[in-house]
Amino acid sequence: MTRTQLKEHPYRPHLAVIKEIIQETPTIRTFRLTWKDPAVSAHFSFQPGQVGQLSAFGVGESTFVINSPPTRREYLQFSVMRTGEVTRALHQLNVGDTVGVRAPLGNSFPYTSMKGRDILFIGGGIGMAPLRTLLLTMIDNRADFGDITVIYGARSPEDLCYRYEFDAWRAARVNLVLTVDREFPGWTERVGFVPTILAEEAPNPYNRVAITCGPPIMIKFVLAGLRELGYEDDQIYTTLERRMKCGIGLCGRCNIGGTYVCVDGPVFSGTALRAMPPEL
Known part of the structure; x- marks a missing residue:
């Protein structure tokens, strides 16, 4: 499984524009984004299962899976359930607004x-x-x-x-x-x-x-x-989603024993799950 970390300025997000918002359920919205910088758009790649940190400027950022496939590059898609401060702020955004994205992070499905x-x-x-x-x-x-x-x-x-x-x-x-x-x-x-x-x-x-x-x-x-x-x-x-914060294995909030969900996951096989501590 691919394990990816951002190599340059790991805490600096790239800017993206909201092109479409879909109200999936009463508490879930899907955001379709395009990169502001054409160079980022041209070179960005990811694998199914990888995640990104989505920023609501002035509020914070949270981790969400990239749920558009790498085979379709017209936009990058994230689905956000309204559960806390950051997700509430994201739900208040409109088409044309700018968000920050740090991606791709984590591993992927084999x-x-x-x-x-x-x-x-x-x-x-x-x-x-x-x-x-x-x-x-x-x-x-x-x-x-x-x-x-x-x-x-x-x-x-x-x-x-x-x-x-x-x-x-x-x-x-x-x-x-x-x-x-x-x-x-x-x-x-x-x-x-x-x-x-x-x-x-x-x-x-x-x-x-x-x-x-x-x-x-x-x-x-x-x-x-x-x-x-x-x-x-x-x-x-x-x-697995487990208190992921920094996304690059530094803050230690998502560890399960010696495993860090943000970099060793979020995708895990049944074999890997068996090896994890009972706290899972």
Whole structure:
């Protein structure tokens, strides 16, 4: 997996302009950005799973996954859930405003090693963001992969992100299984918690890679469910968010034992998770 750090002026962000804002859910907004400096735009590259620090000037910065794929370079996309001071400030910005971006940071999904295999994505709520970048990269290289199944759930239909893309995913031969926690008027897809739907679908682990992201409690039960279905640790990947602040391994806020999520992650295999301290 790629491990990247900014090499010059690690705390200095590049400037980007908000070109579009999408209201995904009542508390989540997606920002599509373009670089102010053409030289940055020409040389910027990243891999699926890497993150960036997004700045609201005068307030602070926070870490978000880059959830546009590297195969589509017309903009850089971040989805932001309103949870604190920085995210509230970002939600108050408008198209045309300037933000700061320090990216790419962290490692990435081992994309090339997944070629020729079946793929299982399991997402919950905003956890679909890091999965989206890998999913779209695979869709843009669809012939390189076998079956692609996405199990995606949220508390309610309005809490599902990227609803406007679901038809395009299905058109790309993605088996999309949607679920919400309880019955809602007009909802015709599945009902139940994501780990329950995973057990019901029971995707065969043979030649398959499973990638999951969502609330920590969901990830915990999904990992247990995958292992019960026969998935080995080296077939499983997830992403972790843990108090990331500096993004370059200096402040020490995101450490789990000797592992720093901001530079050794945010992508971890099941094997790596097994080696981490019980505090995880």
